[in-house]
Amino acid sequence: MSSSPAPTPVAAHGSRLAFLVVGLCWLAVLFDGLDMFIYGSVLPHLLATGTFGLTPDQAGDLGSYATFGMLVGALAAGTVADRIGRKKLMVACVTVFSLASGLCAIADGVAVFGVGRTLAGVGLGGLLPTAISMVSDYAPRGRGAIVIGLLMTAHHAGGILSAYVAKWLIDPVGWRAAFWVCVLPLLFAPVLAKLLPESLSFLLAKGRTDEARALAARYDVELPAARTGKPGAADRWTNLLTLFRGGEWIQTLLYWLASFGGLLLVYGVATWLPTLMRAEGYELGSALSFVVVFNLGGIVGMLVAGRAADRFGAPRISAVWFALTAAGVFLLSVHMPMTVTMIVVFLTGVFLNSAQTMIYATVSIRSTAAHRATAVGWTSGMGRFGAVFGPWLGGQLLAADRGDWGFTAFALAGVSSMVFIGIASLRTPRSAGRDSEPQELVTAH
The missing domain is CATH 1.20.1250.20 (MFS general substrate transporter like domains)
Known part of the structure; x- marks a missing residue:
């Protein structure tokens, strides 16, 4: 009696590890979305209570500071990732926008709060394109587009979380507590550093071909085409x-x-x-x-x-x-x-x-x-x-x-x-x- 061969334990294990990489990136983007949307969620309270003497036009400026920071972060992400690697950049981005939220939480005026939102934007802008590149490298075979779409749902899940954080904390504790919650992803940075492998594309670009091949085999993913030149x-x-x-x-x-x-x-x-x-x-x-x-x-x-x-x-x-x-x-x-x-x-x-x-x-x-x-x-x-x-x-x-x-x-x-x-x-x-x-x-x- 013949039967089809069962999947090898190595392939099955590698597939699970590949999903782990996607899951870690999903969580990172979830925190990205939380930090991005939290300002809009607490803004009605800030305006209603006159916090910092905030006026609507100042509130609009503060919102633009974060998006300007995102512009800077997104433009710099590619260059920085080529130098230090995508894994280290993701860890750095999570660290930056978490600490920046802490700065917002302790801010005593519009100026300090604005600096915090700008720095948060830099981290937010650098994380998303880097995470997309990471999941593209480690997505299961033939699932790249689906996995990228799934990753982007995390950004909106973060927006949902921001609304609940504001609803649960603003009245009983105050608006600062919402930004302290946005500092918690700082605890996730060491998890990323320990569990997330380096980008295959980065390893190939740096000539670390043997290391890239070993990771691709371990995670049961296709090895990206090596860049012929920068x-x-x-x-x-x-x-x-x-x-x-x-x-x-x-x-x-x-x-x-x-x-x-x-x-x-x-x-x-x-x-x-x-x-x-x-x-x-x-x-x-x-x-x-x-x-x-x-x-x-x-x-x-x-x-x-x-x-x-x-x-x-x-x-x-x-x-x-x-x-x-x-x-x-x-x-x-x-x-x-x-x-x-x-x-x-x-x-x-x-x-x-x-x-x-x-x-x-x-x-x-x-x-x-x-x-x-x-x-x-x-x-x-x-x-x-x-x-x-x-x-x-x-x-x-x-x-x-x-x-x-x-x-x-x-x-x-x-x-x-x-x-x-x-x-x-x-x-x-x-x-x-x-x-x-x-x-x-x-x-x-």
Whole structure:
């Protein structure tokens, strides 16, 4: 009697270890999301109690400090990771944003609090792209895109956690306790340092091929293709200039403008949703419940966006998603029954977060292999200026006693992104059809 051979214990053990790596990165991104969303969750209380004498325009500036720090962290992440390794960078990022939250917790004024939020943003911005690279290296065979989508759910799970932390702690203990909770990930840093292996791509780039092969065999994952050489500054500028040659500059600017509006919308809503909902007449507890529902929608959206894009095309899905987001955000300016409002908030979360992801997917699919990293990176970088502008814009509107225009302004940003990505999808870039290699879902914030 014959039977098929059972999986080898080594392969099974390696598979479990690979999931351990993904799990550790998921927890790191969960803490990233908690730290990112906690400011928006405590902001209604800070404004209502006049903490630090905080005004709405100052609150908007503080929100922008964190997103500016994220811009710096994201831009520096690649260079730093190439020098010290992705594992060490992840540990450093968790340490930085945890300690920065401690600085916010002990702050005695707006200036110190602002420094804390800026430093937290640096850690937050550096962690996410590094974690994505790590799980790409160690994802089970053929599961890269699914695992990246799963990783991004952790960011929204952190947003849900931030709302509950604020609801449970602000009234009985005070707002500082919420930021002390955000210091707790510091205890997770030694766990990362001990259990997380180094990136396979980093080991190959450093010529540590034998070590990379041993890790790939142990974790039962495919060894990434070794980089043939590190591009110099001249190569990077050449790749960037390629995006503007001929008629490509129109396509490139359309992507950048769509990304600017998309991240303005994402971070503007993430910062001001509880405050704007409270301005619409909802109690603080209800306003924080909207944060939970919004991020639940974000989790669902990340899980379904890739499948929808595979079937209907990423550019089309991005345009439709932004249109639905704009409609949902605008409806939030209308006081509706609680059940209807919850449904609108949930659907807005579904479409908003994955609409921006589809911009990156569109750029990735429509770029040649030689210029893909440059195209996606610069589209994300230009979008991050929108991430800085969004929280500031909300604060300015509230300071001018135009809080009722907040949702309308964010809805208009969604409409603009819909228009820009829609026009871009109608154009046929010269690179189309020249690169047929399969694409995975590109996920970044």
